[in-house]
Amino acid sequence: MYNKYNGGAAMLLTVDFESALPIYQQIRNGVVQGIADGSLHDGDPLPSVRALASELGVNLHTVNKAYHLLKIEGFVKMQRSRGTVVSALGPGRDSKDFMEAAGIVLKNIVSEAAARSIGREKLTGMINNLYNELEGTKK
Amino acid sequence: MLINFCVIYSLIAAFAVVHPWLSRKNVLFGVVFGGVQIRANPGTKKILRRFIAWSAVIAAALAVPCILFFLIPAKSDADTALVFTVAVLVLVGAEGVPFIAANRAMKALKETIHDPNLVSDSITVELGADAEKDKKTFSGAWFLLLMVPIAISVVLIAVFYPSMPDTIATHYNAAGAADAWQAKSAGVLVFPITMQVVLAAVFFLIGIFMRNAPSAVKGSPGAAPGYGAFRRFLNGWLIGFGLLVQANFIIIILLYAGWGMDMGAWITVFLALTIASVAILFAAFFRMRQRGPEGKVYDDDSRWKAGMFYYNPSDPSIFVEKRTGIGQTLNFGHPAAWVIIGAIAAVVVFSLVISLGK
Numbered sequence: 001m002y003n004k005y006n007g008g009a010a011m012l013l014t015v016d017f018e019s020a021l022p023i024y025q026q027i028r029n030g031v032v033q034g035i036a037d038g039s040l041h042d043g044d045p046l047p048s049v050r051a052l053a054s055e056l057g058v059n060l061h062t063v064n065k066a067y068h069l070l071k072i073e074g075f076v077k078m079q080r081s082r083g084t085v086v087s088a089l090g091p092g093r094d095s096k097d098f099m100e101a102a103g104i105v106l107k108n109i110v111s112e113a114a115a116r117s118i119g120r121e122k123l124t125g126m127i128n129n130l131y132n133e134l135e136g137t138k139k
Numbered sequence: 140m141l142i143n144f145c146v147i148y149s150l151i152a153a154f155a156v157v158h159p160w161l162s163r164k165n166v167l168f169g170v171v172f173g174g175v176q177i178r179a180n181p182g183t184k185k186i187l188r189r190f191i192a193w194s195a196v197i198a199a200a201l202a203v204p205c206i207l208f209f210l211i212p213a214k215s216d217a218d219t220a221l222v223f224t225v226a227v228l229v230l231v232g233a234e235g236v237p238f239i240a241a242n243r244a245m246k247a248l249k250e251t252i253h254d255p256n257l258v259s260d261s262i263t264v265e266l267g268a269d270a271e272k273d274k275k276t277f278s279g280a281w282f283l284l285l286m287v288p289i290a291i292s293v294v295l296i297a298v299f300y301p302s303m304p305d306t307i308a309t310h311y312n313a314a315g316a317a318d319a320w321q322a323k324s325a326g327v328l329v330f331p332i333t334m335q336v337v338l339a340a341v342f343f344l345i346g347i348f349m350r351n352a353p354s355a356v357k358g359s360p361g362a363a364p365g366y367g368a369f370r371r372f373l374n375g376w377l378i379g380f381g382l383l384v385q386a387n388f389i390i391i392i393l394l395y396a397g398w399g400m401d402m403g404a405w406i407t408v409f410l411a412l413t414i415a416s417v418a419i420l421f422a423a424f425f426r427m428r429q430r431g432p433e434g435k436v437y438d439d440d441s442r443w444k445a446g447m448f449y450y451n452p453s454d455p456s457i458f459v460e461k462r463t464g465i466g467q468t469l470n471f472g473h474p475a476a477w478v479i480i481g482a483i484a485a486v487v488v489f490s491l492v493i494s495l496g497k
Contacts, residue, residue, distance in 0.1 A: 010270065012360070014263040034266060045271045047264075054353045054456040055264045057439070086267075 011039035015056055023058055027066035032075055035088050037134045042088035046076060049084075141209045144223055148205070151227060152198035155234035156191055159241075161424075162463040163356055163363065164431050168238060169446020169462045170245040171356060171438060173256025175431035182248045186241050193237040201230050235447075242446035249440075258358060259438040265360040273367045276350040277374040284378055285339035288385035292332050292392050299396035300328070307395050316402075328395065331388035342381035350374050352458040352467045355449075361434030365427035366460065372423045373466070380416050383409070424465045444471075 013030035015023055034040035046067075047055065053063045067084055070076040074095075077087045113123050159167060164175040167183060168190075177183055205226045208214075264270075307327055308317035321327050352370065354363035390405050442451045449459050452472035457479070461468045469476035 010265045010360070011267045012263050013266050014261050016261045018260040031266070040267055044266075044268045046266060047271065047274070050455050051274070051351060052264070054351070054454055055357065056262050057357065057442075057451055057454050059453045060455045 015058070023056075024062050024065040024069065027052075027063065028069050031066075031070055031086070035075060035086060040086045040088065042086060044086040045082055046084040046086065141206070144205065144209065144226075148198075148202060148227065148230065151230055152194070152202075152234075155198065155230075155238075156194045158194075158238065158463055159187055159190065161465060162461075163428055165436065166356065166462055168242040168245045169443045170242060170249055170440055171257070171436060171462075172249070172252075173254040173432065173436045177252075180248070180252075182251075183245070186244045186248065189244075190237050190241040193240075194234055197233050197237065198230060201226065201233060235445075238447070239445050245446075246440065256432065256436055257438045258435050261435075262357055262437050263359040263435065270360070275367075276371055277346070277378070279343075279347055279350075281374070281378055282339075282343045282346050285342055285381050285385065288382060288389055289332060289335045289339060291389055292335060295389065295392045295396065296328050296332070299392075303396055328392070331391045335385045335388050338381060338385050342377060346374060346377050349377075349458045349467050351456070352460055353454075353456055355460040355462040356432065356436060357439065358432075358437030359434030362432050362436050363460075364430045364433050369423060369427040370460075373420075376416070376420055376423075383412055383416065420465065 011030075011034040013027065013034070015026050015030075017023070019026065021029075031040065031046070046052070049060055049063045049067060053060045056063075067076060071078065071084075075087060076084050079085055110123065162169075164178060165172045167177060167186075205222065208222050209219075265273075303323055305323050306320050307323050308319070309321045309327060309330075310317070310319035312318050350370070354366040354370075356363040387409065390402075394402070439451075440446075442449060443462050444450050446462065447468075449462070449468060449470050450472040451470055454470055454472065456470050457473050457475045458467045459470055460466075469479060471477070
């Protein structure tokens with residue numbers, strides 16, 4: 001691999017063209033993960049819509065949609081002088097909407113786990129591990 | 140004339156033959172591979188040998204009738220110019236044939252190779268502050284430097300116009316001796332400034348369009364190492380070269396002003412600087428080329444028609460790095476590329492009509 005990236009300091013976004021997940025969603029998820037694990041910091045510039053579309057060889061609208069979504073969710077903001085920048089401390093992070101949506105997703109997961117007789121400890125352990133992973137890579 | 144023709148013709152022919160070395164080490168005839176080992180593959184070596192042989196044979200075969208023509212005594216300048224142009228165009232076109240054949244052969248060879256570093260289903264890019272710093276290019280404002288020679292010309296004309304002689308030598312032959320004169324007028328002096336403005340506009344447009352051109356090899360941040368630095372260099376080079384070409388017209392104004400410039404000496408200096416600039420450009424390119432891919436490489440051969448023409452309608456770039464050769468090329472999948480081609484074609488047709496009408 002590229003030496004510079006062995007330290008894991010860089011935020012790498014991988015777009016899988018064969019995934020069922022739409023590309024704009026993959027870009028959006030990538031940026032959110034970058035913020036979560038600390039590889040993207042508050043105020044970090046993101047490439048322009050045109051530059052990212054060109055690097056990935058995808059349509060302008062695809063990247064635009066991802067950035068628009070991130071902006072609505074408060075993970076990025078548009079600055080006139082610097083373009084799109086990461087907003088890791090933006091308002092509305094623990095918004096009611098997110099907690100509601102997370103509640104629905106978690107309810108489905110917990111129900112299915114229970115139906116499969118997967119115990120409470122196993123599932124909470126998984127969530128703990130995911131948090132640990134994020135904090136472990138955090139700089 | 141025969142000497143000029145032979146030099147230009149040989150340069151183009153030589154350029155065609157060395158084409159395979161004017162691309163990244165993991166790209167051959169527009170076909171991309173995951174690593175530089177492909178150059179050591181016996182199949183590749185065979186394709187290279189065949190390509191070189193055919194390119195050389197084509198160049199030699201086309202040269203024979205041209206040289207015979209040049210040996211005919213008493214032919215008009217117009218005929219000579221026509222044969223010269225046609226010969227060069229036919230050579231450029233004909234040299235495309237072995238390239239396309241080699242492109243096909245490389246693709247066939249690729250089918251037989253398992254290349255674990257080549258991916259076709261994903262691209263990884265780096266985001267964040269470091270990545271943006273790597274990609275930084277010259278801002279458009281740097282191209283304002285091209286206004287400096289224009290300003291110098293304007294000042295020189297303003298200062299020296301009253302003391303200029305009534306008749307001005309307006310044309311010089313290759314040896315640097317004056318062979319055409321015109322009466323002093325504002326119109327005569329507008330010419331060098333107009334040329335400088337046109338040059339500034341052309342270099343500015345090329346610079347603006349090209350400064351963000353993505354690399355011809357993608358896939359991961361290390362797929363085309365050194366490209367960011369090379370692109371920055373190319374931007375600066377373009378400004379420097381633009382200034383050099385514009386300088387010609389400052390010399391012309393000094394000449395008009397009766398400074399007794401030695402045109403022969405200037406032409407020598409100009410040619411030397413031009414050759415040096417091109418040499419530096421090649422050196423920078425080969426420095427970048429030294430580094431093979433340092434990460435996954437994306438297989439996008441289908442986007443490079445015949446290995447030469449980039450066609451990707453979903454890519455918003457108008458210019459992209461050339462897959463083979465130094466510099467950049469158009470994305471023919473972008474409508475603006477065809478507008479540019481149309482504009483160039485219009486200029487060529489227009490100047491042909493003008494010159495034929497004379």
